Amino acid sequence: MDTKTLEMLKRVSENYDIKGSIEGYSKYLNGHINDTYYVKFSVDSNSPGKYREYVFQRINDYVFKEPSKVMHNIKEITRYWNLLENKPDCDIITFLDSKSGENYIYCDGSCWRVCSYVENSVSYETVEDPKVLRSAGYAFGRFQYALSGFPIEKLYETIPNFHNTRKRLDDLFKVVTADPLGRVKGVMKEISFFERYYSLASRLVDMQNRGELPLRVTHNDTKYNNILMDKDTCELLCVIDLDTVMPGLSMYDFGDAVRFAANTAVEDETDLSRVGLNMENYIEFTRGFISASKDFLTKNELENMALGAVVITIELASRFLADHINGDKYFRIHRPNHNLDRARCQIRLAQDMIERYDEMCEIVRDVYMAPAKKYRKSLELAKVLY
Ligand code: GN1
Ligand code: MG
Numbered sequence: 366m367d368t369k370t371l372e373m374l375k376r377v378s379e380n381y382d383i384k385g386s387i388e389g390y391s392k393y394l395n396g397h398i399n400d401t402y403y404v405k406f407s408v409d410s411n412s413p414g415k416y417r418e419y420v421f422q423r424i425n426d427y428v429f430k431e432p433s434k435v436m437h438n439i440k441e442i443t444r445y446w447n448l449l450e451n452k453p454d455c456d457i458i459t460f461l462d463s464k465s466g467e468n469y470i471y472c473d474g475s476c477w478r479v480c481s482y483v484e485n486s487v488s489y490e491t492v493e494d495p496k497v498l499r500s501a502g503y504a505f506g507r508f509q510y511a512l513s514g515f516p517i518e519k520l521y522e523t524i525p526n527f528h529n530t531r532k533r534l535d536d537l538f539k540v541v542t543a544d545p546l547g548r549v550k551g552v553m554k555e556i557s558f559f560e561r562y563y564s565l566a567s568r569l570v571d572m573q574n575r576g577e578l579p580l581r582v583t584h585n586d587t588k589y590n591n592i593l594m595d596k597d598t599c600e601l602l603c604v605i606d607l608d609t610v611m612p613g614l615s616m617y618d619f620g621d622a623v624r625f626a627a628n629t630a631v632e633d634e635t636d637l638s639r640v641g642l643n644m645e646n647y648i649e650f651t652r653g654f655i656s657a658s659k660d661f662l663t664k665n666e667l668e669n670m671a672l673g674a675v676v677i678t679i680e681l682a683s684r685f686l687a688d689h690i691n692g693d694k695y696f697r698i699h700r701p702n703h704n705l706d707r708a709r710c711q712i713r714l715a716q717d718m719i720e721r722y723d724e725m726c727e728i729v730r731d732v733y734m735a736p737a738k739k740y741r742k743s744l745e746l747a748k749v750l751y
Contacts, residue, residue, distance in 0.1 A: 366390065374404055377421055377477045380463045380470040384408055388416060395490065395590055397696040398425045399608070403482065418482035419461075423475050428695060429608065432476035434521040436460075436469040439607045441519050442512060442582065453511040455504045456603035458483075458593075486593040486602050492626050495649040497599050498589065501626065502653025504601050505587045505618055512582035513661050517612050520582065527585060527609060528617050530680045531567035534559050537687040548690050552705065558712050559683055562719075566679040568672060569614060577665055583613030587622035615666045616673025619654055623647055623674040624681065628714050633707045640710050641717040647674075648728055655732045667733045671725035675718045682711035 366389065374390055385406040393401040400423040408415040424432040439460065446457055460468040460478045469478040492498045526532045541549050541556055549556070559566070572578050584591075584604065591606040625632065627646035630639040651670070659667065685708035688695045693704055700706075718725065 370402075373473065374402060374421055377470065377472045377479070378404070378406075378419075380465075380472065380477075381461055381479055382464060383417070383419065383479075385417065390421075394699075396606075398428050399423060400425070418484075420480050420482055421477060422479075423477050424469075424608075426476065429523060431521075431523065432469065435523045435608055436467070436476075436478065438520050438523060438610050440468050442515060442607070442610055445515050446511060449511060453507045455507055455592075455601040457508070457607060458603050458605040483593050483602055485596045487596045488590040488593050488605070490590050491631065492589060492643075492646050494599075495645050497594070498626055498646055499649040499653035500594075500599065500601055501589055501592050502622065502650040502655075503657045504592050504604055504653075505584065505622055506654040506657025508584055508604050509581055509615060509618060510658050510661055515582050517580060517582055520610070520612055522611050524609065524611075527611060528613055528677070528680065529570055530676055530683075531563075531570045533680050533683050533687075534563055534566055537683045537690075540687045540690045544690065546690070546692050552686060552690065552708075555682075555686055555705075555708060555712060558716075559679070559686075562679055562715075565719075566676055566683075569616060569669065569676050572665075572669070573614060578614055578616075578669070579663065579666070580612040581615050582610065583615065583618050585609035585611055585613055585617060585621070587618045587625075589622065589626040614673070615658070615662055616669050617677055618673075619651075619670045620673030620675070620677035621681075622654070623650055624678045624711070624714065626650060627674075628710075630710065632710060633703060634710045635706050637709060637713045640713040642714065642721055642725075644721070644724070644728075647725065651728055651732050655729065659733050667729060668726075670729045671718075671722060674725065675715060675722060678711050678715040678718060682708050682715060685711060 371387060371390070374387060383406060385408040388405045388407040390402050390404045393403065402421045404419045404421050406417045406419070408417055424435065426432060429435050443457060443459055458480055460480050462468060463470045469476055537559060569578070586606050586609045592604055593602040594600060595602055627643045627650060629641045629643045634640050685696065685704045689704035689708060696704055698704055
């Protein structure tokens with residue numbers, strides 16, 4: 366154990382009513398933004414088997430300029446969630462109150478929060494069983510449904526224009542012009558992709574600006590690994606990573622999940638021949654998500670779900686590429702050119718989605734138009750996995 370980290374975690378823990386002393390910790394490596402630690406406390410030195418497990422997280426304030434607003438959003442939706450009459454069959458992560466009663470603290474100038482480790486839980490990076498992905502789709506659909514009555518004006522837009530894809534592409538073109546590290550010459554082909562698909566990528570923002578799509582409370586980071594499941598039964602336990610819960614479009618949550626979980630390869634795959642849309646995964650996710658949300662979504666939202674997947678994939682590709690050109694300031698990298706690899710992978714995936722777009726739309730339509738019996742069956746199947 367590194368003593369500096371240990372001391373820091375200790376100082377954080379002193380702000381909470383946590384008993385015992387730190388027995389060990391490990392760092393999670395999968396997030397691109399925050400620093401996350403699993404921390405184990407032995408409760409009583411006389412009975413070594415007794416311990417409590419927590420997750421400590423330092424919020425990245427380069428990305429989240431006002432962490433207290435992030436935590437405000439989380440507090441508000443958690444309160445609402447806990448008062449729901451019809452409890453959703455999947456939970457959301459709850460942060461502990463500090464000694465001063467807030468769901469976060471400041472330590473050494475950084476904002477931290479702590480939650481109990483969810484026992485026997487696991488989160489997956491890749492989809493082993495598409496049926497479990499259906500269950501994940503159900504969880505994210507239920508998330509939106511459960512929060513559909515939440516007074517949206519209570520939420521801050523913690524990262525302004527987070528999914529304003531038109532602006533994301535404009536920002537990319539600006540950094541291309543600035544070219545602070547001379548990296549642009551190596552990515553001309555990639556840049557032309559964004560020029561070509563600029564208007565396609567802007568379509569949802571334009572529809573939103575014309576008032577054709579309602580704002581919802583959205584999760585905005587619906588990666589498969591943001592769902593905790595029971596290690597043994599794959600039962601849904603809870604939705605995590607509530608940092609970007611904000612007003613948004615329903616299609617972004619659908620689309621981002623598809624982007625991550627229905628890729629035939631990982632997010633940063635360098636062998637682009639392995640990258641593409643996994644249609645079986647897409648179908649299963651669609652079934653789960655739509656079965657949980659179809660009753661409250663508008664026809665226009667349902668009709669544009671597949672577009673959400675295309676748009677969000679192009680958008681993330683542009684964000685990775687912009688960060689590469691800008692010197693990797695936003696997304697944590699684990700190797701040189703990592704953000705470029707990520708961007709190329711997302712571009713390849715978006716190209717594949719564009720080619721198969723009609724089929725993607727057909728599938729969504731088939732699922733939401735399915736006669737009640739068939740629809741109920743798909744819902745039941747999703748529930749069997751609980
Ligand atoms: C970031 O850190 P992580 O993995 O939870 C990013 C998302 C991206 C994602 C890509 C606040 O999320 O928007 O989709 O990486 N979060 C933020 O893997 O920008
Ligand atoms: Mg996140």
